[in-house]
Amino acid sequence: MTGSEVPPAFRLAYVPGVTPTKWVRIWNERLPDTPLTLVGVPAAEAAGLLRDSGADAGFVRLPVDRTDLSAIPLYTETTVVVIPKDHAATAVEEMSAEDLAEETVLHPLDDTLDWERPPGRPALERPATTEDAVELVAAGVGLLVVPQSLARLYHRKDLTYRPLTGAPESRIALSWPEERTTDLVEEFIGIVRGRTVNSTRGRPPTPPQPKAARATKKSGGAPRKPAAGKTSRGGAGGANPKGGAKNPKGGAKRGKPRRGR
Known part of the structure; x- marks a missing residue:
């Protein structure tokens, strides 16, 4: 790669x-030469950001329109009610939606819960954001x-909070434009799904090697040939073909000379 x-x-x-910290850390370990840039976005604008190429992928809150966006659900969050400590x-330990019937419950404009009907009594005005609503809880306006x-x-x-039963739950998903499923997107999907660095997904399988090739690879060279004068079993060339003992001096066994007539 050149400097330009x-x-x-x-x-x-x-x-x-x-909190994407864990996945970002794994990305930086596996792809140190490919920087990852984080882009914070309000929940209501996340899908539009992905469609407009403002990000390659993103953690969003479901539901999203899957006409052109792919999504992998990751986890479901516990719903809680934020209350003053007093x-x-x-x-x-926990509350139910019925417990809020007589309470003023704030319903911010950026609410991420899919209510059919919010619990409690509505406030006079809806806060613009969840962060604003938290400030109003601290001021004693409502829950x-x-x-x-x-x-x-x-x-x-x-402030503190308690789990709330009988309420909608929010699901987090990894989403990206389906038509832009790039190699980097696939890499991040693998990280989120917990694939290891040695995962074979997307890699061609290694063809089996012949035995001779494996032996050559282990020895670091071509198969060794028997030395001259050696048999394939490693014995000396003068071995008795009938399996008898050899002459200790290495020569052929001699009989007595025949007498002439």
């Missing part, structure tokens, strides 16, 4: 709440229901 050439880069989008609900990763992302010391 720019190495290929891989752009990875991710929505709030997703709220009465801190006395329980907030979010995926657990967002409760952690916008954590405050004066």
